Amino acid sequence: MLTVSKVLRCSLAAFRYNQERNLSNAGKAALRPVTLKGRSFLTLRDFNPDEIKHIMCVSADLKQRIKHEGQYLPLLQGKSIGMIFEKRSTRTRLSTETGFSLLGGHPCFLTPQDIHLGVNESTRDTARVLSGLVDIVLARVYHHSTLEQLDQEASVPIINGLSELYHxxxxxxxxxxxxxxxxxxxxxxxxxxxxxxxxxxxxxxxxxxxxxxxxxxxxxxxxxxxxxxxxxxxxxxxxxxxxxxxxxxxxxxxxxxxxxxxTWVSMGQEExxxxxxxxxxxxxxxxxxxxxxxxxxxxxxxxxxxxxxxxxxxxxxxxxxxxxxAENRKWTIMGLMVCLLTDYSSQIRLNF
The missing domain is CATH 3.40.50.1370 (Aspartate/ornithine carbamoyltransferase)
Incomplete structure (x- = not known):
């Protein structure tokens, strides 16, 4: 069951998007403030153009300020992320771990040996436990339904680190x-x-x-x-x-x-x-x-x-x-996590 807060967030996002689209269709200039704080990120199917552009602008902003200008931006100081990996990874793990740390937060990496979703503990219980221990969860899983169940039961944002359906x-x-x-x-x-x-x-x-x-x-x-x-x-x-x-x-x-x-042969398709x-x-x-x-x-x-x-x-x-x-995996996951956990406003406006 969706939590009340998630239902309200989703309803508000849909209302804003429809309202903005109606204004645009009417030929009126409309300011389009975007806030994604508290949302989950399971599939881009759930995000409208302005929301995707917002994530990209924040990502570009962080890359410019941190990489090119050498600024220190502890936007996630005091926050932690639980990283569940049912599948091995190079770019997803390193980009998330180093990115979250660079922003002042603490990443916690959980291998299949540390956490067996639905085996040692139900996915439902895991979602509720993690919600009390971390501020956000990234999960790289075999089945997209696992992410959906995590999202249904968690009270913190869930990020899809890869499933068989979406990346x-x-x-x-x-x-x-x-x-x-x-x-x-x-x-x-x-x-x-x-x-x-x-x-x-x-x-x-x-x-x-x-x-x-x-x-x-x-x-x-x-x-x-x-x-x-x-x-x-x-x-x-x-x-x-x-x-x-x-x-x-x-x-x-x-x-x-x-x-x-x-790849033509994904993990699990070796045979x-x-x-x-x-x-x-x-x-x-x-x-x-x-x-x-x-x-x-x-x-x-x-x-x-x-x-x-x-x-x-x-x-x-x-x-x-x-x-x-590959490098931009880091800046975009950082941008996404900042969007889902803060009200940070980008100083950069990209040309789309």
């Missing part, structure tokens, strides 16, 4: 990376070449809201989940963007600004590796793939990367933004 914190880093590189996001075309997985699902729940076109090329049998496709089609129609699906990676890449892929490699034959991103893309095309990959997904020539080329993308 929203990765997309925040991708968006900031593209905004930094291109200077604006509206009108870009992104092409996904690979598996219809959690990263793609999160792209589908966010790009249209920022005016970005999306093309998807997956082998037959590896398409994204039907429910996500239906919602993405609705979003594309609502925001007037292009959304295309095919099984031809070259055609999908034609004229695109950004080529994106991910399927041989078949998957066969099914994804022809989906490797190479300079030949890029030859049909836009002249300014770039490449993204959330890492870790395997050579069969993208060759070295592309991966280590100036067109590859993967290492900036």
């Amino acid at each position: 929203p914190i990765q997309i925040l880093a991708d968006l900031l990376t593209l905004q930094e590189h291109y200077g604006s996001l509206n009108g870009l075309t992104v092409t996904w070449i690979g598996d219809g997985n959690n990263v793609l699902h999160s792209l589908m729940m966010s790009l249209a809201k920022l005016g970005i076109n999306l093309r998807v090329a997956t082998p037959k049998g590896y398409e994204p989940v039907a429910d996500v496709v239906k919602e993405a089609e609705r979003l594309a129609k609502q925001f007037g963007t292009e959304l295309q699906f095919s099984s031809d990676p070259v055609e999908a890449a034609r004229g695109s600004n950004v080529l994106v892929t991910d 399927e590796k041989k078949k998957r490699l066969q099914d994804f034959h022809g989906y490797q991103i190479t300079m030949q793939t890029g030859s049909v893309a836009a002249p300014d095309w770039t490449f993204l990959h959330c890492l870790p990367r395997k050579p069969e997904e993208v060759d070295d020539e592309v991966f280590y080329s100036p067109r590859s933004l993967v290492f900036t993308e």
Whole structure:
């Protein structure tokens, strides 16, 4: 059952968004103050364009002030985060731990040996216990339903560190990376070449809201989940963007600004590796793939990367933004945590 405070927060957010959209439709200039304090972050499906932009602005602000200006901003001093990891991680763990510490807070890392959700203690009980011990929880889990149950029972914000359905914190880093590189996001075309997985699902729940076109090329049998496709089609129609699906990676890449892929064999799919490699034959991103893309095309990959997904020539080329993308995992998770725990207002306004 949702807590009363969460119901009120969600209702208020929906009211504000509808009110702002109505003002915009009426041709009136409207100030759009955004507050995400106390919200959970399970999927970008739940966040409107202004809220996503707000997170990105705060992230860019922190990166500028801390990295480039050397400021110390203890915005999370006295606060702690519980980090539940059912799956191993490099970028998610390090970005969250170092980011939370850099902001003055205390991260607590919980491995499967430390906490067995639903085994040694029910997920319901764990959520309630953690709510009394930490200020926010990030969970990297196998099943998205685990996150939903944590969120239902917790009285603190829950962040999705990855589930089999969505990987929203990765997309925040991708968006900031593209905004930094291109200077604006509206009108870009992104092409996904690979598996219809959690990263793609999160792209589908966010790009249209920022005016970005999306093309998807997956082998037959590896398409994204039907429910996500239906919602993405609705979003594309609502925001007037292009959304295309095919099984031809070259055609999908034609004229695109950004080529994106991910692992073909995720954790838990090791037994399927041989078949998957066969099914994804022809989906490797190479300079030949890029030859049909836009002249300014770039490449993204959330890492870790395997050579069969993208060759070295592309991966280590100036067109590859993967290492900036990896670093931005830190600044965007910091921005997100600040948004969910404080009323911090960004001093930077990005061009979208």
